[in-house]
Amino acid sequence: MYLPAAPHLRLLRLLRDEGPVSRAELGDRLELSRPRLLAEVARLVAAELIVEAGMAASRGGRRSTLVELHPRLRFAAVDMGATSIDVEITNGRLEPLAAYREPVDIRSGPKAILQRVHDLLAKAKVEGVYEKLDGVGVGVPGPVSFRDGVPVSPPIMPGWDRYPVRELLTREYGCPAVVDNDVNIMAIGERHGGVAHSVDDFLFVKIGTGVGCGIHLAGGVFRGVDGCAGDIGHIQVETNGPVCTCGNTGCLEALFGGAALARDALAAARSGESPALAARLGDGRKATVTARDVADGAAEGDITCIRLIRDGGRRVGSVLATLVSFANPSMIVIGGGLAQLGHVLLAEIRSVVYRRSLPLATGNLPVVLSELGNRAGVTGAAVLASDAVFEQAS
DSSP, X not given: OOOOOOHHHHHHHHHHHHOOEEHHHHXXXXXXXXXXXXHHHHHXXXXXXXXEEEEOOOSSSSOOEEEEEOTTOOEEEEEEOSSEEEEEEEXXXXXXXXXXXXXXXXXXXXXXXXXXXXXXXXXXXXXXXOSSOSEEEEEESSOEETXXXXXXXXXXXXXXXXXXXXXXXXXXXXXXEEEEEHHHHXXXXXXXXXXXXXXXXXXXXXXXXXXXXXXXXXXXXXXXXXXXXXXXXXXXXXXXXXXXXXXXXXXXXXXXXXXXXXXXXXXXXXXXXXXXXXXXXXXXXXXXXXXXXXXXHHHTTOHHHHHHHHHHHHHHHHHHHHHHHHHOOSOEEEESGGGGGTHXXXXXXXXXXXXXXXXXXXXXXXXXXXSSGGGHHHHHHHHHHHHHHHHTTO
C-alpha cells in the first residue's frame, strides 16, 4: 500500500519535475489552504531548498510569485555495473551538469570501486561543477537491503556482502545517501524521464551482464520484504542447464546474460559455425567477441547470430510471460547492454509473451526498448538522491 506523500515532498517533487510554479498554482495543485502553503514555502526557503523566482503571469487580479528549487542544489548519481561505472552530477531539476563513464571490474571489491567513485566526484568538484553535494544515489548490480543501504550476498560482487555503502557515502559527503539495486534505479529513471513517463504499472527488464527486473507498481518500485524482488535472472529455465554464478543450474542469466552470450558467441566463432563471428575473431589477436559483434552479424544475415539472439529472446520471453500473468503490467521496457541486440531480440520477446500469456493481459501491452538507454540508471539514482533530501525536509 502506497500512502500519499507529505505536502512538502509533493511540493518539492513538483518543482523538480516541472520547474518554476507560482504560489497560486501550487496551492491549487497540492490542494493546500493559503496559510498552510505559505508556511510550507517559508520553511523550505529557510532550509535553502527553494527560492522565489520573480512574478508569474497574471491570472486576473494580483500577480503571484514564482517558486523554484534552489539553483545551488547538486545531486550525485552513480550507476555501478559489472564492467563500468557511470557518474552524473545534476542540479535540482535533475539536469546533468557533468557526466563520467569508465570501465571497472566490480569483482575488484568495494574499496577499489568506491575509491574510483570518489575520484570521479572529486574531479567534478575540481572542475567547479559543485561546491557541496546535497544527496548521493547509487545503484549496484546485485541484491540490496534498501532499508540498510547495503548489498546482500550479491553473486557477482565478491567482498560486497553487507558492506556499508550508504553509511560510508553519507559520512564522506555529509549528505543523505541511498543505495538500491541497479535495475530498480533504471526503472525509476525510465518512469521519470523515459518511455514509461506516464505509466504507473510496468516492468523494466535489464539484460546485461546479469538479468533483472524492476517492478514498478501503483506508482512506486516494489522491492519485496528483503529487497530482492525482481531477481529473475536466477529463475530456472532449463533443468540441466549450465551452472550459474548463484550456484544453481539452468538459470536464465546462465543461458542469456552478457557472459553467457559471449561464451556461446566465442564458441560459434572458433568452430566456424558463424562466419560473421569467425571473421571478427580474425587471426587470434582479438580474444573474444561481443554482443555488438552478434548484433552486427545478425544485421548481416548470419544465421547463427540470429539464432543466438532468438534463443535468448525466447528464454527471456518465457519468464516474462509468467510475470505478465502474475502482475498484469501495462508496459514492459527492455534495457541494459544486451538491448543493443535490437529488434530481433525485441520481436522474439514480444512473440513469446503474446503467445504464452492470456489475451486479456496482452491485448494492450506494449513491449518496448528503453528510451534512456545507458542513462536510465543515473537518472533513477538522481531521483532517489533528490527524494532522500526532500524527505528529510519534514
